[in-house]
Structure formats: C-alpha cells, structure tokens
Amino acid sequence: MTTGAPEGLLDALDAYEAALAANDLDALDAAFVDAPGTMRGDDRGLLVGHDAISAFRGARGGVQARSLTRVEVRPLADGLALVVSVSEFAAGGQGLQTQLWRRDGDTGTHTGSGTGTPPRWRIEAAHVTGRPKAFDTTVWRAVGDPLVAPTASGPLDGRTVAVKDLYAVPGQPIGAGNPTYLRESPVQAAPAAAVAALLDAGASIRGIARTDEFAYNLTGRNEHHGTPPNGAVPTRLPGGSSSGSASAVRLGMAEIGIGTDTAGSVRVPASYQGLWGLRTTHGAVSRQGLLPLAPSFDTVGWLTRSADVLLAALDASMPSVSATASASASASASASASDEPTELLVPAELVDLVEPAVAQTFAAFVAAQDAPIGPVRLADLGVPPLDDLRELLRLVQAAEAVTAHGAWIDAHPGALSAVVGDRFAAARANEPAATADAVARLDDVRATIRTALADRTLLFPTVPGPAPLIAADTTALERTRTATTAMTSLASVGGLPAVSAPALTVDGAPVGVCLVGGPGTDRALVIRAGRMLQP
Amino acid sequence: MTTGAPEGLLDALDAYEAALAANDLDALDAAFVDAPGTMRGDDRGLLVGHDAISAFRGARGGVQARSLTRVEVRPLADGLALVVSVSEFAAGGQGLQTQLWRRDGDTGTHTGSGTGTPPRWRIEAAHVTGRPKAFDTTVWRAVGDPLVAPTASGPLDGRTVAVKDLYAVPGQPIGAGNPTYLRESPVQAAPAAAVAALLDAGASIRGIARTDEFAYNLTGRNEHHGTPPNGAVPTRLPGGSSSGSASAVRLGMAEIGIGTDTAGSVRVPASYQGLWGLRTTHGAVSRQGLLPLAPSFDTVGWLTRSADVLLAALDASMPSVSATASASASASASASASDEPTELLVPAELVDLVEPAVAQTFAAFVAAQDAPIGPVRLADLGVPPLDDLRELLRLVQAAEAVTAHGAWIDAHPGALSAVVGDRFAAARANEPAATADAVARLDDVRATIRTALADRTLLFPTVPGPAPLIAADTTALERTRTATTAMTSLASVGGLPAVSAPALTVDGAPVGVCLVGGPGTDRALVIRAGRMLQP
Structure with missing residues (x-):
C-alpha cells in the first residue's frame, strides 16, 4: 500500500x-x-x-x-x-x-x-x-489481579489499593524506593497494620507503588525508577513522596492509594494531581509494619478520587473515630451539628505564601462558599511563625531520618540517588545544638498549635502553586520544597489531620485546598471539604 | 483551538x-x-x-x-x-x-x-x-520489577521469566486460570522445582502469566480473564494453554516463558506467535510444585524469542543433559558430531494433516536446507496411525484430568467456563472400557514410538495452520483442536522432546516447524533447529 x-x-x-x-x-x-x-x-x-x-x-x-x-x-x-x-x-x-x-x-x-x-x-x-510494557515501572514495583486478596468482606469490597513501598505487604519485601535496599529486604509474612485494616474491610491490594527514596522528597522524581506520570497534567511532576500511589489512583489503576505524610507526602501529590488526600492525626492510625522516616511526624494517609472513598478508607482504618461519628458514610450526606462545630478560618500567613494566581483563584473559591469563612492571623492564635515551624520540622525530621537510616546508608555508599543522598548528607551536617533545641521545643510547639486549633478549622491552598514542570532543575525544586514545607509544617508539627481537596485550577493544573483541624477531627474535615466541593 | x-x-x-x-x-x-x-x-x-x-x-x-x-x-x-x-x-x-x-x-x-x-x-x-491499565490482565495475573528476585547469580543473570499460573511461585497462590480456584488457593512458600532452577541460575520472575483453565485447552481464550494478544498477528488467537507466557515473551515483556506441554500447550502457542518453544522429554525436568493436568504426558517447557535463550533455560533446568553436552551454549556454534548423529526425516502422515499453504511453504523450507532430509512413513517405522495416537492421548489425558481436578469441580459447580467445563464433562462421559484399554496400551505404544525414533529426528510443521482468528467460533476451534492434537500426539504419547522453531510464514502469520527426537535429545534438537534457521 x-x-x-x-x-x-x-x-x-x-x-x-x-x-x-x-x-x-x-x-x-x-x-x-x-x-x-x-x-x-x-x-x-x-x-x-x-x-x-x-x-x-x-x-x-x-x-x-x-x-x-x-x-x-x-x-x-x-x-x-x-x-x-x-x-x-x-x-x-x-x-x-x-x-x-x-x-x-x-x-x-x-x-x-x-x-x-x-x-x-x-x-x-x-x-x-510505543513498545508494550508489562507495566509502568515508574508507578509500580509490583502489581496483580490482585497482588494480595482481601482477608474478609466489608465496606471496601471490590476496592483496589496501591500500597506505598514503605508498608509491609505479605509475600513481598519492602523496597523504600531504593533498589539496593530492596535486594536486601526480607520478604514480609504479614501486612502492615494499616494495610491489614483495608484488607480486613474487603479491599484487595492491586500493587506496590513507587515512592521517593525513603520518602525523603516531595517531587516524585526517583532517579532509580523514573518519574511517575502526573495523571492530571502530563508535563508536570506527580508530587511525592507518595508518588506512585497518587499516580495509580489518578490514572484509574487503583481506587485507594495508601501513602505516608511526614512533611506533606500525601498532601503534595494530592494537590499536584487533583486528588483527595488525607494526612491523619499523628498516632491515630498504627504505623506497625511501616518503615519510618521521622516518627515524630510520620502518619498514615490515603489518596482517592472522591471524598466518599476517602471516608470509607478512613472508617476502615480508624474504627474508633467511625464509631463516634455519624452513621452516614457519605461526604455528601448532610452532617449532624456535631460534625461541624468549629469556625472556618483562612490564615493570612499561609495565603501570603502562595503564588498570585493561586491566591486569586483561592479567594474566588472562598467567596463562593455559602458558609461564613473568616480571616485569621496565626500569630493572633499564638502559633509561631511558619518559617520557625518549617525549621523545627526540618531539624527534627533530619535527626530522626538519620537515626532511622543512617547506619544503612553508611554501609551502602553510593546506593542513594544524588538528591536524597544530598538531603541525608545535609541532615548529618545540621548544627547539633540547633537540632537539640528543636527536639526540646517540639512538644511545646505541638501543644501550642493544638490549643490554637482546638475549636477552629483552617482553610488555605495546600501548596504554593501547581506541580513544577518535569523539566524543572534541582535548584528550582529545592526552592519549591522550602516554600511548600513552610505551608505543610503547620499540620506536621502540630501532629494534626489535614485533608487536601481538589478545588482549584491554576494554569490548567490542579491545586488543592487544605483543611486542618484539631486532633481526631479527621472525619469531620473530610465531610466538611466534601460539602464545600459539592457542585 | x-x-x-x-x-x-x-x-x-x-x-x-x-x-x-x-x-x-x-x-x-x-x-x-x-x-x-x-x-x-x-x-x-x-x-x-x-x-x-x-x-x-x-x-x-x-x-x-x-x-x-x-x-x-x-x-x-x-x-x-x-x-x-x-x-x-x-x-x-x-x-x-x-x-x-x-x-x-x-x-x-x-x-x-x-x-x-x-x-x-x-x-x-x-x-x-485507551484508558491506562495497571497491566494487561489477559497476559498476566501478577507482575513485578521483579515479582521474585533471583536466588543466585548464574548464566541467566538479568533474564526475566513469565511463569505459567500452574507453578508454585513464592508469596503467591496458584491460580490455574480459574478465579474460584485462585481464591481458595494457599500462598506458596517455595518455588516449584522448575522455577527454582531458573531463579538459581540468575533469572528473576517478572510475573505470573495467564493460562487456559487447568491447562485443558489449546486456544488461549480464557472466558474469565480474556484472551491474551497474539503478539505476531493481532487478529489471531495467541494459542494455549501456555498463552500468557507466550504472549509476554512475544511482546518483549519477558525473555523466558515457562509453560507446560501435555498435548501441545507449549508447541501450539510457539507456532501461533512465531516463538521458539520446547517440550522436554517426559520426566526429564521435575514437576514438583506444578499443578498436574495429566501426569502421563505433562512436561515442563519454555518459550523464547531465540534458540540461544531457549538453550540457556534448558541448561539451567537439566544440568545432567548440559554436563554431557558440548560446552558451547550457543545454538549458532558448530556442534560436535555427537550433537547430531541422527538422520532427519519428514514423516508423510504428519505433512498430510496440514493446510495446503503450510505444506507448500514447508516444502520450500525443506528444499532450502543444506543437510539431507529424507521422507519417511511413520507406518514403516511401526508407529500406529496418528488418529490412534490422538485418541489414546485424548482418553488417558481425560481420565487423568478428572482424577486431578474432578473432586474440585464437583465441589464448585458453575466455576468452570463453558468450553473447559464441557471438556471435563466429555472426559467423564468417555467409555470406561475404551479408557481402560488406552491406559493399558500407553506404555507399549510409548515404547514403540521411542524405538522408532531412537536414531531418527522427525521434521514437520508444528500444527496444521496459522493461529485461528480471534472471531473463530467454538465449533471451528474444536475442529482445529482435533487436527492439532493428531499432530502433537506423537511427542506427547511418546513422551518425547519436541522443539517448535519459528520457520514459516503463511498468510502473513507464523507457523512453526517441529523437530521430534528420542528421549533426552532435547538439547540436540534445539541446536539442530537453531542451525536450520540460521540466515
């Protein structure tokens, strides 16, 4: 022809x-x-x-x-x-x-x-x-139909889960985003507690999703395994460190992505890819079977395409919260008064950190809400400056990350990628006195933040702007990281729940809005955000 | 725009x-x-x-x-x-x-x-x-990078294996091509012996590949999981029952497909997709950890894109053969005289069974060979008529398949697909006396065939024609099955090795040529076929 x-x-x-x-x-x-x-x-x-x-x-x-x-x-x-x-x-x-x-x-x-x-x-x-691939190895490390079957029938029947490669999955080692670590990692016999909760509620494991190395990054760019696609905007980064979980859910390959959030690793990819993402109250969901990064901040979290599925994952994983909450499992159902007792406030210091186009779009979003939303200054609530929180987060996270992985890194020179290797090197180079001071202050600062948010819910853009372009260089990404962690540090240092909801579109790319509330308000936050996004 | x-x-x-x-x-x-x-x-x-x-x-x-x-x-x-x-x-x-x-x-x-x-x-x-898929669930049940790591370093370092879903894979249940069976199947702790041999030689398991239900079909059409693509001709069936292993290799998603061949389940998909396929001498490779279909005929086999990789898989799995063979691991290397002692013959009865276009193309292939290739009549070698062999294979296979799976099928009414369910029903309906007669004759007939091929190698088209079209109806496929098993029964009943090599193109689709030799000539057959296909 x-x-x-x-x-x-x-x-x-x-x-x-x-x-x-x-x-x-x-x-x-x-x-x-x-x-x-x-x-x-x-x-x-x-x-x-x-x-x-x-x-x-x-x-x-x-x-x-x-x-x-x-x-x-x-x-x-x-x-x-x-x-x-x-x-x-x-x-x-x-x-x-x-x-x-x-x-x-x-x-x-x-x-x-x-x-x-x-x-x-x-x-x-x-x-x-292009050439057929068995699967997208930037998104997944392993995948199956199912990879692991449910252990019982329940409200998550038929749901598929993408498990971040930090959780124990039976029959598989933990890879932590690093191929050397994976090779030496023992096969796990039992699922991590947070994974078991989903399996017990009827969900199956679709696969093990890629992560930034040891979860110590927010971009999703993994030098060993490549960068998972941003399912919303192909020219942009997916966000991390729960990168594969987010991409898998955004691409429709799984319905629940289980991730971790230490300094934003659920909230950032949720915002970048237009997903729902929840960082849970620190300590509220067991971290048994989860490889730590920084235990003072590490939390279990999930990424989904809808508020309803996010609620279902939460209810399966925090039965005590579910039991005390209203019987409704739907974010769109009208909530009882007890679900929403707190006033909703927009903190000026957080909005000050976002790009102008995000601030503008966010203001329009706030103005369109029926419920009254007032302004607030964090300083007036007694919360330390965000730069202070960010620095406290950075120092304590670094010290705990070195405690968790320093010995392994010493024993495996050259095993880390440049970006994460540099981050660990920088962590070791922090001034010991400054670190000791930060560690000593953490409990008090956490208590201060929790007091400030005892009867309040904060609303602000999740991150400063849309996902960086794939072509962005390391320097630009580090700048973005600094600006981002100033915003995410409030919930991280406070040990507070934070939901990111896919509310905004800026430059044709998604940006989330974040609700942060007091300890244990996880479910109320999701319901409230779900109602705000009702069309 | x-x-x-x-x-x-x-x-x-x-x-x-x-x-x-x-x-x-x-x-x-x-x-x-x-x-x-x-x-x-x-x-x-x-x-x-x-x-x-x-x-x-x-x-x-x-x-x-x-x-x-x-x-x-x-x-x-x-x-x-x-x-x-x-x-x-x-x-x-x-x-x-x-x-x-x-x-x-x-x-x-x-x-x-x-x-x-x-x-x-x-x-x-x-x-x-189309919509992104985590992976092609018609080809794979589970897949990973790797799904299972090598257990040692060796000649298969870096090679990836697609394991037919009949073999034990550590950390996974055996699915056997049936979702009900899979749900009840226990997770395996150790690999099947034939899988362990590949892992010990340095290969990793890329994934678990789909199979026709209980391997009791030759088309690759699995009503539960869909039909894997024929990687050579998209409008045609992939062949079975080692369907997923074949498609995965043809599509470049794995380098070695481990399958089983009872009545042609390696040879048929190899021919249909233009691959190398080896059915091994019956009993030469351990079937420990392999779900049986009909133990009198069940053999381990492999599908590859090259004769060299096929030889490497064979050498890893049959060390005794390898040790006595020449040191060369390359099919293109000149073989010692002991590799090729037998005369090469084209059996008239087998060529009589193929479609005219296949016969014509095959004749041209034979004519183009340098080595002398003579004609032979199987009858003159004392081999019973092929229809007799086919019937013997059919009856004994049916009886053993019912022994292997009848109780499970009884306990799970409706769990089988129509085609395989009908085949098991037909197996149970066979005349007991005829079955008993076939069982009684098998050893003698096997001995007769082995004697006939002690110093001979047979060469003929692997199957009657190219793969049937995807749109073919069940009646047409059963006709094809009957014609095909008349051709495959020689090696199956004889318990002999048979290699299918991608030599012919008919109607734009591949058709294999098959070499069958005496027991233990597996390696010599691959080397000989490799030399015949040298450009």
Missing part, C-alpha cells in the same frame, strides 16, 4: 527513523513543523506546539531499537499525506505511529524553506503507541 | 462519541469510511479495511465511559480534517484519539451519499490510546 507515496516522503520517514534511533535532538526538532499548532501525543498525553514537543524530547532519552514492518501512506492533497506505520522492536513487541506529514512551502509557517533549499517533508501531527 | 472546524464535523464527532458510549455497532460501522484502505490502530495493532475494523468492534464490547476534555481540529482541505482529542475516563485516566475525517461526496468510494442525503463526515483513519 506504499505505492503512490509522494516524492521524498519515504526518504523523510527513513531519515526520521534514523534520527530517532540516534536520538539526534536537532534532527528530530527539524522533523516537526515549527509551529504552535504542531501536535505529538502518546499514552502520557498530548503536547501541542513545537516548543513543548522539543522540551519533551530532551527529557525523554532515546527510542528503543525498532524497524518499520508496515507503512501505509495516504496522500491527502498536494504536499500533504497521512502515514501510518507499524514498528517491530528488537526487544519484542510492536508499536504504531500515525503521522501527518506536510511538505515545506505548502504553508508559510515554517523555517528552513528559503530559496535554494529543496522542499522538505515535516511532521505536523504525530500519535505514537 | 476548535474554532474554524468545518461545518458538521464537531456534530459528527459528538455522534461518534455517543455511538461509542452506547456500543451502537451499526452507527460505529457507518462512522468509518466503507473502503478497504480505512485504518484503525491501537496498542494491539493496526487494522486495515472497513471489514476488519467492523469485525474487531463486534468482538471488543463497549468503550468505558469517557468525555472529551480537549479537541484539536486541523482543517486540511475542503472536506478533510484531522481531529486530535483527549478523553477523560470516568474511572480515571486519560486517552487520546487521532482521527482523519472526510466528508462524503469528496471521494466516490462511500456508501450512503445518495442524492437527497446531506454530506456526512466519516473517519478514514483512527489511532486510539
């Missing part, structure tokens, strides 16, 4: 395949029409515009060795043709490419078609199906 | 999405240009021609609920436009569609554009990326 291909088109196709094989970025750039309407799409999403496509290529690396086994050419007009080709990969499996090719000079929008240059075919739109 | 869409196009797109949602096959048929050059492709391959696309739709079932969140329209000429759309699925995740739309009347090839009918937009080419 390739007879009748316009002159030069098959040569251009061959040259394009050669450029792919060589990962010749300049040639690949030149092979696409240099225009804002040029398109390239695959299973991670659609890129529109030559610049977006070029940036993607730079981050992707090359294409695996392949040859075209079938080429279908459909001339459409003079200088315009559709080419559909089947590729056979050297490592097995087939791919499919659909390309709309246009010859230079047939429109006036291209570069490189000056006089003297022969007309050239370029791609105006491409849709690519 | 949808401004400037030609009149009627977006309405046609909406109508098409509505037809997809309703799985309105007539409307979907009408939405595509009725021409032989119309194309539709996705991750399972490319279909060309309206008829092929229509047949695919009938077999697929509906599309999951989705809405279009972005639509990019590029008018290309009068009555011609490219539409690229992003879909958001209700269950999470995004898809991508690229469609070339053409308006009726702009070419003369369509139906439905008579006078009085308004011009209508139809799809001339479509490329679809």
Whole structure:
C-alpha cells in the first residue's frame, strides 16, 4: 500500500527513523513543523506546539531499537499525506505511529524553506503507541489481579489499593524506593497494620507503588525508577513522596492509594494531581509494619478520587473515630451539628505564601462558599511563625531520618540517588545544638498549635502553586520544597489531620485546598471539604 | 483551538462519541469510511479495511465511559480534517484519539451519499490510546520489577521469566486460570522445582502469566480473564494453554516463558506467535510444585524469542543433559558430531494433516536446507496411525484430568467456563472400557514410538495452520483442536522432546516447524533447529 507515496516522503520517514534511533535532538526538532499548532501525543498525553514537543524530547532519552514492518501512506492533497506505520522492536513487541506529514512551502509557517533549499517533508501531527510494557515501572514495583486478596468482606469490597513501598505487604519485601535496599529486604509474612485494616474491610491490594527514596522528597522524581506520570497534567511532576500511589489512583489503576505524610507526602501529590488526600492525626492510625522516616511526624494517609472513598478508607482504618461519628458514610450526606462545630478560618500567613494566581483563584473559591469563612492571623492564635515551624520540622525530621537510616546508608555508599543522598548528607551536617533545641521545643510547639486549633478549622491552598514542570532543575525544586514545607509544617508539627481537596485550577493544573483541624477531627474535615466541593 | 472546524464535523464527532458510549455497532460501522484502505490502530495493532475494523468492534464490547476534555481540529482541505482529542475516563485516566475525517461526496468510494442525503463526515483513519491499565490482565495475573528476585547469580543473570499460573511461585497462590480456584488457593512458600532452577541460575520472575483453565485447552481464550494478544498477528488467537507466557515473551515483556506441554500447550502457542518453544522429554525436568493436568504426558517447557535463550533455560533446568553436552551454549556454534548423529526425516502422515499453504511453504523450507532430509512413513517405522495416537492421548489425558481436578469441580459447580467445563464433562462421559484399554496400551505404544525414533529426528510443521482468528467460533476451534492434537500426539504419547522453531510464514502469520527426537535429545534438537534457521 506504499505505492503512490509522494516524492521524498519515504526518504523523510527513513531519515526520521534514523534520527530517532540516534536520538539526534536537532534532527528530530527539524522533523516537526515549527509551529504552535504542531501536535505529538502518546499514552502520557498530548503536547501541542513545537516548543513543548522539543522540551519533551530532551527529557525523554532515546527510542528503543525498532524497524518499520508496515507503512501505509495516504496522500491527502498536494504536499500533504497521512502515514501510518507499524514498528517491530528488537526487544519484542510492536508499536504504531500515525503521522501527518506536510511538505515545506505548502504553508508559510515554517523555517528552513528559503530559496535554494529543496522542499522538505515535516511532521505536523504525530500519535505514537510505543513498545508494550508489562507495566509502568515508574508507578509500580509490583502489581496483580490482585497482588494480595482481601482477608474478609466489608465496606471496601471490590476496592483496589496501591500500597506505598514503605508498608509491609505479605509475600513481598519492602523496597523504600531504593533498589539496593530492596535486594536486601526480607520478604514480609504479614501486612502492615494499616494495610491489614483495608484488607480486613474487603479491599484487595492491586500493587506496590513507587515512592521517593525513603520518602525523603516531595517531587516524585526517583532517579532509580523514573518519574511517575502526573495523571492530571502530563508535563508536570506527580508530587511525592507518595508518588506512585497518587499516580495509580489518578490514572484509574487503583481506587485507594495508601501513602505516608511526614512533611506533606500525601498532601503534595494530592494537590499536584487533583486528588483527595488525607494526612491523619499523628498516632491515630498504627504505623506497625511501616518503615519510618521521622516518627515524630510520620502518619498514615490515603489518596482517592472522591471524598466518599476517602471516608470509607478512613472508617476502615480508624474504627474508633467511625464509631463516634455519624452513621452516614457519605461526604455528601448532610452532617449532624456535631460534625461541624468549629469556625472556618483562612490564615493570612499561609495565603501570603502562595503564588498570585493561586491566591486569586483561592479567594474566588472562598467567596463562593455559602458558609461564613473568616480571616485569621496565626500569630493572633499564638502559633509561631511558619518559617520557625518549617525549621523545627526540618531539624527534627533530619535527626530522626538519620537515626532511622543512617547506619544503612553508611554501609551502602553510593546506593542513594544524588538528591536524597544530598538531603541525608545535609541532615548529618545540621548544627547539633540547633537540632537539640528543636527536639526540646517540639512538644511545646505541638501543644501550642493544638490549643490554637482546638475549636477552629483552617482553610488555605495546600501548596504554593501547581506541580513544577518535569523539566524543572534541582535548584528550582529545592526552592519549591522550602516554600511548600513552610505551608505543610503547620499540620506536621502540630501532629494534626489535614485533608487536601481538589478545588482549584491554576494554569490548567490542579491545586488543592487544605483543611486542618484539631486532633481526631479527621472525619469531620473530610465531610466538611466534601460539602464545600459539592457542585 | 476548535474554532474554524468545518461545518458538521464537531456534530459528527459528538455522534461518534455517543455511538461509542452506547456500543451502537451499526452507527460505529457507518462512522468509518466503507473502503478497504480505512485504518484503525491501537496498542494491539493496526487494522486495515472497513471489514476488519467492523469485525474487531463486534468482538471488543463497549468503550468505558469517557468525555472529551480537549479537541484539536486541523482543517486540511475542503472536506478533510484531522481531529486530535483527549478523553477523560470516568474511572480515571486519560486517552487520546487521532482521527482523519472526510466528508462524503469528496471521494466516490462511500456508501450512503445518495442524492437527497446531506454530506456526512466519516473517519478514514483512527489511532486510539485507551484508558491506562495497571497491566494487561489477559497476559498476566501478577507482575513485578521483579515479582521474585533471583536466588543466585548464574548464566541467566538479568533474564526475566513469565511463569505459567500452574507453578508454585513464592508469596503467591496458584491460580490455574480459574478465579474460584485462585481464591481458595494457599500462598506458596517455595518455588516449584522448575522455577527454582531458573531463579538459581540468575533469572528473576517478572510475573505470573495467564493460562487456559487447568491447562485443558489449546486456544488461549480464557472466558474469565480474556484472551491474551497474539503478539505476531493481532487478529489471531495467541494459542494455549501456555498463552500468557507466550504472549509476554512475544511482546518483549519477558525473555523466558515457562509453560507446560501435555498435548501441545507449549508447541501450539510457539507456532501461533512465531516463538521458539520446547517440550522436554517426559520426566526429564521435575514437576514438583506444578499443578498436574495429566501426569502421563505433562512436561515442563519454555518459550523464547531465540534458540540461544531457549538453550540457556534448558541448561539451567537439566544440568545432567548440559554436563554431557558440548560446552558451547550457543545454538549458532558448530556442534560436535555427537550433537547430531541422527538422520532427519519428514514423516508423510504428519505433512498430510496440514493446510495446503503450510505444506507448500514447508516444502520450500525443506528444499532450502543444506543437510539431507529424507521422507519417511511413520507406518514403516511401526508407529500406529496418528488418529490412534490422538485418541489414546485424548482418553488417558481425560481420565487423568478428572482424577486431578474432578473432586474440585464437583465441589464448585458453575466455576468452570463453558468450553473447559464441557471438556471435563466429555472426559467423564468417555467409555470406561475404551479408557481402560488406552491406559493399558500407553506404555507399549510409548515404547514403540521411542524405538522408532531412537536414531531418527522427525521434521514437520508444528500444527496444521496459522493461529485461528480471534472471531473463530467454538465449533471451528474444536475442529482445529482435533487436527492439532493428531499432530502433537506423537511427542506427547511418546513422551518425547519436541522443539517448535519459528520457520514459516503463511498468510502473513507464523507457523512453526517441529523437530521430534528420542528421549533426552532435547538439547540436540534445539541446536539442530537453531542451525536450520540460521540466515
């Protein structure tokens, strides 16, 4: 069916395949029409515009060795043709490419078609199906149908769970986001307590989801296993450290992502991917069977696509809370007065930390609420400055992380990635006196925050802005981390529950709103947030 | 970017999405240009021609609920436009569609554009990326990176294995292709012996691959879990019962598929998907930890993309054979004389059973070989007629399958699929006297075949023809099964090794050639077949 291909088109196709094989970025750039309407799409999403496509290529690396086994050419007009080709990969499996090719000079929008240059075919739109993969190893470490069956029948019957690779899963080792750690890790006989609670309520384990190394990062960029896709915006980072759990849920591969939240590791990916995310009250859900990062702040949390499923996971895991709560299991049901006794306040210091577009969108969201929402200054509640909380969190977290993993890291030089290795190195370099002071202050500061929020619920954007772009450099990401942990430190230092709800859209990307309340208000927060997001 | 869409196009797109949602096959048929050059492709391959696309739709079932969140329209000429759309699925995740739309009347090839009918937009080419899946549950039951780590370092370092869901895998139950069986199946502590051999040689388990129910089928069509793709030809069945192992290897998701071969369950999928497949000498590789179907015929076998990897799997699993064989681990290496002492013969009765196109292509393959290959009649070697062997295999296999699984089936009425349930019912209905006679004859017939092949190697097409089409009905498949088992029964009844090598292409689909030799010639067969296929 390739007879009748316009002159030069098959040569251009061959040259394009050669450029792919060589990962010749300049040639690949030149092979696409240099225009804002040029398109390239695959299973991670659609890129529109030559610049977006070029940036993607730079981050992707090359294409695996392949040859075209079938080429279908459909001339459409003079200088315009559709080419559909089947590729056979050297490592097995087939791919499919659909390309709309246009010859230079047939429109006036291209570069490189000056006089003297022969007309050239370029791609105006491409849709690519790559080599088949057993599964997305950036999202999962293992997955099954199910990977682990439920242990009983209950309210979570039929629900699937993506378990962050820090929890014990029977029949599997704990990987902690590091391949060296995984290789030495013993196979677990029993599930972690928080995993067992879900299995006992009828849920099955769909799989073990990737995490940032030892959960000590907020981006989702794992240098060993790659970066899971942000299911909401393909050009942005997924958020971490519960990265795989979040991506799996956002992509519809599981319904409940169980994660951990020390300094924001549930709230940040929830915000970045437009999910519901709950960090539970510190100590309210057992951490037995969970690899620690910083026990003073570590909490169990979940990521879901709806408030109802989040409530169901919570009720399965915190039966005492459920028993005292209203019988309704639905976030959309009208709650009894006891569910919502506290006043809802927007803390000025937290809103001050967000990007202008987020502040604007958040203000509109607040203004649209029926319930009265007042302003408050944290300082007026006796809460220390956020920079102080962030620093306290940073120092204590660092000391406890070194306690938890320092010996293993010493015994395995070079096993950590650069980013997390640097973070552990920095943790060890903290001034001992400053750390001791922070440790000594933690209980008092926690008590102060808890007193301030005893009868109040705070509402603010979860993080300063949408997820950073995949192409962001380490320096920019560290800046984002500092700004983010200033916001997340309130609940972390307070040991308080915090729900992130997918309320805002900024720059076409999701940003969550966060509700933080007193200890044990986990369920009330989810119900309240669910009602705020009712259409 | 949808401004400037030609009149009627977006309405046609909406109508098409509505037809997809309703799985309105007539409307979907009408939405595509009725021409032989119309194309539709996705991750399972490319279909060309309206008829092929229509047949695919009938077999697929509906599309999951989705809405279009972005639509990019590029008018290309009068009555011609490219539409690229992003879909958001209700269950999470995004898809991508690229469609070339053409308006009726702009070419003369369509139906439905008579006078009085308004011009209508139809799809001339479509490329679809569907909802993200955690993994292909038709191929795998569970998969990991790795699912089970190697237990030692050795010649299989870095190789990944797809384990048929009949073998014990530590940390997982055995599923046997039946969801009810899986739910009741205990988690295994240790790997099956044949799996342990691969792990001890350095291989890791990539995953547990789907099988036909209790391995009692040759098509790969599992009514519970769906049909794995044929990685060579997307419109055809994968073959079974080692279906998932074969598809996983053909698609490049694993390098070694471990299967079982009772009546052809390795040889058939190898032939259908263009793979190397080895059924080992009966009893030569331990079946400890393997769920039986019919122990008199059950053997361990492997599927690979190359003869070298097949040899490596064999050497890891049959050290006694390896130790006595030449030191060379390469099928392409020149073998010592002791590797190839036997004369190579084409048995007339087996070639008589294949489709004419296969016979013709096979004759050309034989003619192109350098080595002398003579004809032979099995009858002249004292081997009973193939119909007799097939019947003997059928009766003894049925009796042993009922012994192995009858009690479980009785205890679980309705748990089996129709096809395999009918096969077990038929097994129970066999005439006891005929079964007793077959059982009594087996040892003698086996001895007769082994004597006939003591110094001979037979060469013939593995199966009668290419894989049946996915759309084939049960009656046609049973006919194919009967013809196939007449061919596979020689090695099964003889308890002999048989290698299927990807040598032939018929109708654009692969067909294997099979070498059968005396007991213990497994390694020599692979080396000999490897040399025959050298380019």
